[in-house]
Amino acid sequence: MFFFSDLTGDPTVGKTALAQIFRSDGAHFQKNYSLELFIFDSAGKELFSEMLDKLWESPNVLCLVYDVTSEESFNNCGKWLEKARSQIPGTSLPGVLVGNKADLAGRRAVDSAQAQAWALGQGLEYFETSVKEMENYEAPFHCLAKQFRHLYREKVEVFRALV
Template structure:
């Protein structure tokens, strides 16, 4: 059995639900934070993800990064050697999607020579009456940047596991490819 360790950078504007996603995923849907204090800097949670159809797993260190520009110099320090990126926007806030290219560039600039798995997460899908960023817009951006696209609701614990399972599985596949390259 292989246990890989991976650093997952969770990024996006303030108030898109990054902390709620991380906490809901970490607690397997049993905990949704009812009150918030904005993340200052980076908070970390760790969860082991079993890779489907294998005995292997990935221990994900999820770095929930502040979306406040005031802390941007501080959080970049924690982003060294990323293994994967989860980019989050709020479906009720068009500006949060418009900021995604900037966030993605900040993370990718940490290791520009290395391709690592990425996911674009459209959060707050439960707010159907306030949804203004259409899914096609998000999918187009994700496709153009080589990211997988997911729609989630941390509040209702809808599909919260899907992007993290995808990232862990893709990271494991990269590991397998490297091992095969060494063997052949």
């Protein structure tokens, strides 16, 4: 079984670092061959917009990342979410909002409660991570896998009802 997750957000918020640390740490996330997780890192560049449109044709879940020290990266989350959801109109796109660089508490520009409230309003789960300190980086991906599993079970039930 395969599912696709878009990993998106502004440049330099830590998307690539988050994906790399998650992929490379096999000791904490054992590979299960019945589920393959494909993570597309958008690199946050508009330059790749046309290519992203092709990759984003049918995401199952979304991982939206911002930098907790950058209010602009948080404010741009709405734009990235709209872009991802526009690829599958009429369908809900579950996912997570990840505030990265939580280790930089002294430079924090986005309040956790504000981000959590926004995520909730958008139907997203909220997590804060520090890739640098290797803190909580697995939680968003485990949540995405659970969300996909739920979607998969719903589709199976629909097919069973048709038979």
